[in-house]
Amino acid sequence: MLLLLVLSVAALGCRGNNETLSDSAGTNTTSTATSRKVLFFVSYGNTYYSEYKVAYEGLRAAGFEVDVRSAATGSAESYTASGDIEATANSLAGSSYAAFTAQFQNYFGSAWQSGYNATPATIPVNGRIQDVTDMSGYVALVSAGGTGSLDYRVDGTYPTQTGPGGTISAAVVQAAAEKLNSLALNALENGKPIYFQCHAASLPVFFRIPGTNASGAEALGISLLKNQEAAGYPEAQTQTDYTTLSVTRRDPTLNKVVVSSPNTAFTHNDNADFKIITQADWYPQSVAHGTRTLINILDSYPTKSAAEANQSVLILHGGALDTANCAFGDAGFGTNDVPCNYTKTVSELPADYTHVAAVLNADSPNDNFAFTVTSVNLTSTGGAFNINDKNSVLTYLNQFKAVLFFKHWSSGVTTQVQDAIVDYADGGGGVLGLHHAMYNDTNYGGSNNKNILRDSLFGVVSEAAGWSASLQNFNLIATNHGHFVTTYGISYSAAAIAAPGSWPTGSIVNAFNTAFSGYQNFAIYDEIYNNMQFIGTATYGRGQNQVNPLFSNSYAAQTGQMHTSGFVKLFNPSGDSTVGRVAYFAPGERRTTIDINHRFGQVIRNALVWAAKP
Structure with a gap:
């Protein structure tokens, strides 16, 4: 029997209803000039724009091709809770938009453009995530957050989702969620990192390892991150969800980006260790940090054969x-x-x-x-x-x-x-x-x-x-x-x-x-x-x-x-x-x-x- 997990979902998105939440504060590479393509998933409905845009532009500035996919064709819905990216960057306590633009220049070697700041109604996508066969053409898998991303948890219950082209069925959402699970495992078993942001940071927590079905919350299989660590959207329900699946959530106040390994039940021949990246929040500064962390892994990790x-x-x-x-x-x-x-x-x-x-x-x-x-x-x-x-x-x-x-x-x-x-x-x-x-x-x-x-x-x-x-x-x-x-x-x-x-x-x-x-x-x-x-x-x-x-x-x-x-x-x-x-x-x-x-x-x-x- 499948366990249906009832989750508390913030209404506003990755920023959610915590609007006032503040924060203090090559040569031997796994990616090459001919294979630097990143698969980037965005929810069909309610994708948080600053998370998508900062990562997308950072990857492109660093020389990566980005293939944006969703659960439906055409475009995906985007939003922010605090105006535009400039306002979002300024809302991080102890930081500013000016600090973010300097950070972006330093991390990616390219200037952040003011034209990127405004939040459009939609994000263009290249096709459906369900139509991606495997990760053989990509070096990494990334997912932006936003409240819509929670619908793609592999938890046994899938809602319909409304986006720019209308409403997609629960069966379509389920197919996309299961494909994401499959692609993430395929990436890791082939030594390719995965990076999930804010609300979407919970997706690897809900990704299941095949053949490990147990009972209760693990009826669909144990979590990819069971007995491991992850970041996550800073609200109480995140802690409850992670605890249910035996995942340690690092304190989001200072642990904005966490690098983890999969549970030992996942067979990956040592390809996946320290290649699961999760990010706690929606601030442009955190997204830049997470994206730079991903690029560091891609550009500094030796291949398995070279390392061993x-x-x-x-x-x-x-x-x-x-x-x-x-x-x-x-x-x-x-x-x-x-x-x-x-x-x-x-x-x-x-x-x-x-x-x-x-x-x-x-x-x-x-x-x-x-x-x-x-x-x-x-x-x-x-x-x-x-x-x-x-x-x-x-x-x-x-x-x-x-x-x-x-x-x-x-x-x-x-x-x-x-x-x-x-x-x-x-x-x-x-x-x-x-x-x-x-x-x-x-x-x-x-x-x-x-x-x-x-x-x-x-x-x-x-x-x-x-x-x-x-x-x-x-x-x-x-x-x-x-x-x-x-x-x-x-x-x-x-x-x-x-x-x-x-x-x-x-x-x-x-x-x-x-x-x-x-x-x-x-x-x-x-x-x-x-x-x-x-x-x-x-x-x-x-x-x-x-x-x-x-x-x-x-x-x-x-x-x-x-x-x-x-x-x-x-x-x-x-x-x-x-x-x-x-x-x-x-x-x-x-x-x-x-x-x-x-x-x-x-x-x-x-x-x-x-x-x-x-």
Whole structure:
């Protein structure tokens, strides 16, 4: 017997009757130039215009073709509850239409046009969703919200729906709902993300997994998102509906956009993890944030075959920790590459390259990655290469898909080694630097320094002159939602937080997700280099040779370093067709941080998979 769920539906649309609700606050991609088409569903009746229009124009500005479909042909009905898009953007507390237009420009590289603001009576559609066979011609599935979208929940009860061309039958609505369910599952099992907005965020909650029919609310099958998380329209009934189907609804105040995985009952061969995007509300700022999150997934996630291929990684280091010579004042301090800046208590000793290797060699419960790890001590290479011969170094590096640079002192970091690393990345290789990789030692490296890596590769540095540091508990804050490095396999169980008021302003702020919502984050205990900073020639953005920020931190005592916690680059200084990938993360001093059971351990694994050359 089918259970008919009786739901409370707001009369006005995705904004509903909460009119006064306010809010505080490439090269290796899954989409290519020849297959960047997005399937976009809009309800035949009552589609919320700001949700449709901002996502539609954002996708088009980013180079995607958008195929708009509904349950009937011709056009779909659109509306907003607060005038036009300009008024809607201005109604978000703490934000404005001007802030939204700047956000749109930053996210999608194109100016928002004032002509987009007025709400038309209808939205043109290319045909019926029921007539789409499968997702083979598309890279993603998107649905706008509005109260009309609730009619397409797979809940066993389907109303008629009135739109621009008249009324469609309940049978037609049911067919469209079931087709959406089918297309969503088809997308996910083929590694393609789905993105549902506001009221429509409940559709994946009501999508059913075939063959899982149970009783009660699960008579039609268990929810695609059972025991997972989702955003949803901010009203009490949403919580009730989600709870009924065992789905956790994230607090909509700060969790405007949520990225989830399907329930384990859905067979997808690891193609669908962290590819279900739901959005909490109707504000243009939230829609831009959600759309950017979708594009981040499309443009940063490697294919399944690439992600699960064996990644050969070379760790360049300066040797294992020598506790007899690691503290300042020890006779051999400076010959040991990893200093014990705080204590020699066993539980407080710093990490060395063996801990990094252990993270890569471990069997992570959060991924199916495989690494083959080779380690070379730059102060004693064992004949692997000649540190004074760039070609010798480069020939050796080219054997590997990625290089992890974890050298503290500048000893062994010759000009030739640095030039070889830069050329390796320019030739398509992946390079990851951790923590002291960009401490630019001038005391124990002899005549060596890391100036070339500073100026020509990473663009960030903690200089020995003026250096100070401390161990701190802080939040590592993900500022680029949906990027593979900061998203895949990482559960952000902590509550989202607003941007710290101490964050410094400047050009870098415009480079990451000014989400007008909260930021996902996790707690970390690690060393902060107080003078870590981007060099003056660094530029920020998502293009080649630009710093694309991924993490900031909440350590307000030294604000200048707060945005340097993590970033990536598409590296191509030669301007040819071969693009390398570079990443740097400021944490990495503590053994508890470089650990397979710490979220940062997953970040390291993700970064190397993202950076690895094909």
